[in-house]
Amino acid sequence: MSQNEVEKSVPTLADVASLANVSTATVSRCLNSPDRVGKDTRERVMKAVNELGYAPNFGAQALAARQTNTIGAVIPTMENAVFARGLQAFQEELGRHGKTLLLASSAYDAELEEQQIRALVARGADALLLIGYDREPEIYRFLEKRGVPTLIAWSFNPAETRTAVGFDNRAAMRALARDVIAQGHRNIACITAPTRSNDRARGRVEGIRDAKVEAGQDPAEVMIVETPYGIGTGEEAFRQVMAQAPDTTAIMCVNDVLAVGALRAARALGLRVPEDISVTGFDDIEIAALADPELTTVHVPHREMGRRAAQRLIEVLQDNVMGQSKELPTEIRMRQSLGPARKA
Amino acid sequence: MSQNEVEKSVPTLADVASLANVSTATVSRCLNSPDRVGKDTRERVMKAVNELGYAPNFGAQALAARQTNTIGAVIPTMENAVFARGLQAFQEELGRHGKTLLLASSAYDAELEEQQIRALVARGADALLLIGYDREPEIYRFLEKRGVPTLIAWSFNPAETRTAVGFDNRAAMRALARDVIAQGHRNIACITAPTRSNDRARGRVEGIRDAKVEAGQDPAEVMIVETPYGIGTGEEAFRQVMAQAPDTTAIMCVNDVLAVGALRAARALGLRVPEDISVTGFDDIEIAALADPELTTVHVPHREMGRRAAQRLIEVLQDNVMGQSKELPTEIRMRQSLGPARKA
DNA sequence: TGATAAAATGTAAGCGCTTACATTGCCCTC
DNA sequence: GAGGGCAATGTAAGCGCTTACATTTTATCA
Structure with a gap:
């Protein structure tokens, strides 16, 4: 399984043991709980370890210890900055505790997600991070049966029983919608990602x-347009809204990327934002503040979420x-893309 | 190692074997090379597998087969869209071939990178993807000794011997710089990421x-400003350039993110782009086309790079x-942020 | 100083799978 | 119908490590 011809040279625990003139048990202890070994023995063993360039065989270790120190995560896609950011923090925190990240992505496809979950479990993930609650019960049963602790992130729903580290999508969007309505908007449209098996998007629409x-x-009255x-x-969704419901004065998007598209379409259509139409986003990723006009959105602490999720998982292990x-908590970032409703 | 109390219930190969009334060898063959087993036996075994909800134990499999079907990657950070994008494609391709991604990040820190590399190898990565060539020779020696095939990505330098799937950073930037010079620019500044142990940034500056x-x-004559x-x-680097070298007519940034910062600083300083000063980027990530003015930059096929890198690694295995x-190949995306040099 | 406890180390039994090699049974061929 | 070849299956030896338990050594204390 490697192009190395000197394969035989990879040293094992037994090699170290015989070099140091101790038993394999002692070497193992030296490596895993050094304080249970006498000082001089330990030094002798460590010297042998270095001399041979010994490093434990992963499979053997996993088999004997029944754990891999590996934690899996299945996200929709890394190309969404939201997940990239959260996962980065997640991985950093794992690393700090000697755990490694096994990563897979589902492309927002429930079936693919299931496959990936099974694959990560098969690869020995000690625990799993999953995005959102929506998922076939069968998968949860599988995870339980295999005894793989699972944490939900990016969602927090008091009505759900599974442990989660996330935010209340519905409440957050509700708060933003209140502000929109307070500005006199009544004809509101919503551009959303597909809500099927995506409780986050669904929650935001409900909000x-x-x-x-x-x-x-x-x-x-809320016009809903679903789009990937x-x-x-x-952009396309924005055009569709304006074509079908020209009275619309505010378009709330369930994420910043869709909102930036809306902003572009508005400009292309000669509509001023927010004078002619207001646009809001969700997530507060970098482009939100970079957009022109700057996007009013909901700030989500992605990094902190990732970090805390890692901590929870480490704890459970x-x-x-x-x-x-x-x-x-999430926070509304009031910027330029939301303004008073234009007069009818 | 789990909160599951029904631990004993996790079935093993032997359980399947006795249920199906065959030997463990046959079950193993059914799972790994089904064609070497009789049809009815296979069906009986598969039925038993499903009935028990059997799934192989990762450690045991890795130990016996001497491979984990796991491929490691160490990148600077997922928060850089460039890597997020490439890695997404990388992971998808791996998944297509039954391999799983072990991911770690270095935060552009050489020492941390070394640690992560060792960690991934210790976690049984069958092969490794690394970004750029720059790295202590000792690490390469370690990898060789352990027999872990390693591929370099995001760089391609004909002068280097290691196998890489990437692009020629220096040539790409040289091409863009030619265009800049052709527009009459002579007082060019370069805003770059730290070039130490980063041959990509260094190559671009050299270009x-x-x-x-x-x-x-x-x-x-090229003024160089290094910044994270x-x-x-x-933004800050842009101000520094203008303060120290007000004659500058073009600022070439080694990536789009720095360039967007430059664009913002220019606007804040009341400088028009490209009339008063030209700005260029590198990578062609999403914000490049979204920026105002749109950013002239070098397009890099990140996804294809990720995909091809995965293929190479799968091949070697x-x-x-x-x-x-x-x-x-890279391509220059001529947009609005580059224009003729202003008259002195 | 001898009894007793505690610390250090060794012994060896797995962990659950893959695979080389051995065995069995069947189909051909002449 | 005997012998050869091949496909299907079984046997069992590891893979390299952890850890319960046994044994030996050292420290402690009356």
Whole structure:
């Protein structure tokens, strides 16, 4: 399995043991719990280890110790800055605790996600990070049966029982929608990513409806356009909204990327933002503040989420018990793309 | 190592074997080379597998088969869209071939990178993807000794012997610099990421100098400002350039993020781009086309690079021999941020 | 100083799988 | 219908490590 011809040279525990003139058990202890070994023995062993350039065989270690020190994560895609950012923090925190990240992606496809989850478990992931709650119950059963602790991130829903480290998508969007309505908007459209098996997007859409209801308006008035993730698709969706519902005065997008697309389409159509139409995003990734006009959006602490998720998972591996769910706060970033509704 | 109390229930090969009334060898063959087993036996075994919900134990498999089907990658950071994009394609291709990605990041720190490389090897990575050539020879020696095939990406340098799948950073930047010079620019500044142990950034800077030389100008005229990756740092570097060398008419940045920072600083300083000053980037990530003015930059086929890198690594694992290096072409994306030099 | 406890080390039994080699049974061929 | 060849299956020897338990050594204390 390698192009190395000197294969035989890879030293094993036994080699170290015989060089240091001790048993393999002692060498193993030296490496794993040095304090349980006498000082001079330890030094002798360590010297042998260095001399031989010994490093443990992963498979053997995993087999004997029944753990791999490896944690899996299945995300929709790294190309979404939101996940890239969160995962970066996640991985850094894992690294700090001697754990390694096994990464897979689902391209927002439920079936592919299931495959990837199974693949990571098969690769010996000690625990798993998954995005959002939506998932076939069968998968959760599988995970339970295999005894793989699983943490949900990017979502927090008090109504769900699984442990999560995330934020309340619905409440966050509701808060933003309140502000939109407060600016006099009534004809609101929503550009969303597909909501099927995506409780995050669905929650955000619901949040808008919630705010409508609170304001005594009919939630069914909200025009919903579903489209895949992307700037181009956001543009297209914007055109569609304006064609079908020209009265629309505010377009709330479930993420910044779609919103930036909307912004571009607005400009192309000769519409001023926010004078003619308001646009909002969600996530607060870099382009939100870079856009012109700057995008009003919901700030999500992605890095902190990743970091905390890692901590939870490390804890559960240590203490054998998963901590409580943790809700992280989001914040509305009021910028230029939201303004008062134009007069009818 | 898990909160599961029904631990004993995880079935082994032997369980499947006895249920199906065959030997463990047959079960193993059913799973790994089904064609070497009779049809009805195979069906019986598969039925048992499903019935028990059997899945192989990773450690045991790795130990016995001497390979983990796991490929490691150490990148600077996922937060850089360039790597996120390339890695996404890399992971997808790996997945297509039944390999899993072990991911670590170095934060552009050589020492941390070394640690991560060792960690991934210790975690049983069958092969490794590394970014750029620059690295202590000791690390390469270690990798060789351990027999871990290693591929370099994001760089291609004909002068280097290691196998790489990447592009010629120096030539690409040289080409862009030629265009800049052709627009009458002579007082060129370069904002670069730290060049220490980063042959990509260094190559790009060299590329600018090359073009100066070709044009009969003094390469030492190029003002170089080194700064960490980031929009904010790009802004700051721009101010520094303008403060120290107000005659500068073109600022070439080694990546788009720094360039976007430069663009912002220019605007803040009341400088028009490209009338008062030209700015160029490198990578052609999303924000390049979104920036205002749109950024002239070098397009790099990140996805294809990731995909091809995966293929190379899969090949080497199969055939035991690493293919040739592959140079991918880059393209100049001429947009609005580069214009003729202003008159002195 | 001898009994007893504690620390250090060794012994050896797995962990669950792959695979070289051995065995069995069947189909051809002449 | 005996012998050869091949496909299907079984046997069992590891793979390199961890760890329960046994043994030996050293420290402690009356």
